[in-house]
Amino acid sequence: MPVTITAGLDGTDHSLAAADWAAHEAARRGTALRLVYAWVWGPGDTASVGDRDAEERMVRAVLSDARSRVAAAHPALDVSTEVVVGDPVSVLVDEAARAQTLVLGSRGYGTLAGYLVGSVSLHVLRRTARPVVMVRETQPAAPAPLPSGEVVVGVQGAEAAGGPVLDFAFAAAAERDVPLRAVYAWEVPPVLIWSPGSMWVAERQGGLEPVHRQILSDALAPWREKYPRVEVAEHLGTGPASEVLLSRAEGAQLLVVGRRTHEPGVRRLGSVTHAALHHARCAVAVVPHA
Incomplete structure (x- = not known):
């Protein structure tokens, strides 16, 4: 069983913010923190200092x-560091498999010329079967204070496949002792695709909104039972799911979204997850599910 929170560093302020967030999380959970720098030296790269030994010293200095x-902010925290030589994507996917959670910065440039850390992160998110938290805030001067605000989760429906996403979100809210806001979006279908009979059934049930409200309630029921102390606010909105979700994530400390993994050979994040990663101001946890 993994017993570490791992943060991937690349020398940018964004990855430093990821280390801060990971340290807070490790201290909260009572686990160890592992700081990793995935390094590939290329003497022809514009980002290289031109000397392998000098660049390695620079990388180790970053760690x-x-x-x-993080030790100054959390003196009792068990912190280890390692430089891992290898392709950043492969290294970080391996690190994610060994950790409870992998934490990455969402912007910045790595040591490979023209290789965006954002691109590395997206590749890692598509390949790993473990939760990854993306942190985009920058706090270069000093570690940020403990984040405040509720946990927000995007709910896709009552399918059992979404269980890992809701379990992660409920557990995160329980650990932080904050409310959980469950957001479910639906769109009114074009009238032409509805038969008169189906419209009649919907109207007999009081319209479409109660139907979708029941879907949200059914999806949350098992997790309310598992985490009875978590205060849950249900939000039902109409419109594009990404817009509805982001509108409710303002002021949150963590936004939890899912990534489907059931399609063989297809590695997609989905439009809602993409939108969350690009536009949410808080940390975003991407949780794989079937």
Whole structure:
């Protein structure tokens, strides 16, 4: 059973913010923190200092400084560091498999010329079967204070496949002792695709909104029972799911979204997850599910 929270560093302020977030999380859970720098040296790269030994010292200095920073904020935290030589995507996917949660910064440039850390993160998100948290805030001067606000989760329906997403979100709210806001979006279908009979049934049930409200309630029921102390606010909205979800994530400390993994050979994040990663101001947890 993994017993670490792992943060991937690349020398940017975004990855430093990821280390801060990971340290808060490890301290909260009582687990160890692992700081990893996935490094590939290329003497022809514009980002390279031109000397392998000098660049390695620079990489190790990034880890050392990050360790000192999080240790100052969390003196009792068990922190380890490692430089792992290899392709950043492959290294971070392996790290995710070993950790409870992998934490990454969402912007910045890595050591490979023209290779956006954002691109690395997207590839990692598509390939890993473990939760990954993306952190985009920058706090270069000092570690950020403990984040506040509720946990927000996007609910896709009552399918059992979405269970890992809701379990992660409920557990996160329980650990933080904050409310959970469950957001479910639906769109009114074009009238032409509805038969008169189906419209009659919907109207007999009081319209379409109660139907979707019941879908949301059914999806949450098992997790309310498992986490009875979590205060849950249900939000039902009409319109594009990404817009509805982001509108309710303002002021949240964590937004939880899912990524489907059931399609063989297809590695997609989905439009809602893409929107959350690009536009949410808080940390975003991407949880794979079948």
